[in-house]
Amino acid sequence: MHDDPTPQIQVTVAAPADEVWRALRDRTRVRQWHGWDAPELDAEIDSIYFGDIEEDAEKRTLTANGGDRFAVEADGDGARVVLTRAPLSGDPAWDVYYDEITEGWTTFLHQLRFAVERASGARRRTLLFTGHDRADVLDRLGLKAVAELAPGSRYTASAEGRDLAGEVWFRSAHQLGVTVDAWGEGLLVVTGLPGPGTAGTPMLLLSTFDLSEEAFADLDRQWSEDGAGAAE
Template sequence: MSDVQATDTPRLEIRVTTTVDAAWRALRDKDVIRQWHAWQSGELEAELDSIYFTDVVEDAENHTLVPNGGDRFEIHEDGDSVRITLVRAPLSGDAEWDAYYDDVTEGWTSFLQQLRFALERKPGEQRRTLFFGNRQTYSGTVVERLELDSAGEPGSRYTATLAGEAIEGEVWFRSEHQLGVTVDSWGEGLLIIAGTGPSSTDPAGTSMALLSTYGLDDNTYSLLDKRWSQWWAENTSK
């Protein structure tokens, strides 16, 4: 089973067709982390330094890592694959920070799927990303407006027209608030639509789109950015 699974602990888990050594390197080598954690921005390098290389607790022999912030990674061999588990840190007791706890959990859900994709489909390759976010539109609504709600189960093929582009690929994963699909024309890239459900802080729910592309020339990448920027502005406002 390859989907990220959340439990009440909360606990997130992926199974990846890779080796324990490769999975561990993906948590300890910044060049590899850069290819799956979050998205490219001016703050990414500082974020990686803070989370993975500042005040961390590392056990290389047992392949466990507690990054800055208190979440815990565990890596275990599991037959012909590797199980990577992230156990979320408990609530901090700071009401202002804890209000975003679910957002962080959903973020880790997306990033773990990007980790699985990088290890299984794109080892050693460089990505270029685009990110769009909105705190007034639920991610499920975005999936519907992209007409991806009819996409099948993980592993199945799909076709769609997204932001004016006819695409096809594979359904990568599903979770309660997220959908991930590969996109053949983005160098077999990955699109994740994610968010959180309605809450006291975000009554309408939240949404984000995270696009990972590979091997696109500058013009193609720029046109993709332009199409998605226009679509997002027109379709994620109340």
């Protein structure tokens, strides 16, 4: 379990604060970065961002359903998104998932940044694969050395007949995000990596934007057949 009673996640976005705020308050825009393709996605978005919430549009703050608080602050020509987790509830059955949820927010905020900076207005589709081994997933993807590069660095990787190239998008204690040129505007996030503290569930999230149905189906089939894990 984490040591900080209310951990914070901060992501800087190269876009005006008002534009980033709209990415939190417009359902269509939220759908560009929150979660992954699933039948319950729209209901989840409605519950978290438009249900029992507290909003101050002038200050650009939002306390989502569940108590996590978003603040969008101007940062030079860009914006900084600060998410402050709600404290533990005191219910062990719920609190056991606290760190897992924190890791999920880390993924989603970096997906928000990508959507705003690189794919605004595009239709996002995200594949989710689970069940891979956290100890060797970077080796299997050819990304072990890439994980040591600074964000913004170009990379190429090849493993198991799969070639990847793009830019290191982010690196956190338990996650690696890289852009993938071959998917157009594409983002691959690897979660659950070994590191200090609680790593969360190992997952691969493959986000594409305005990819054709045929290309998306091919991507799904390739990664499923290559043993990326179980598709959700």
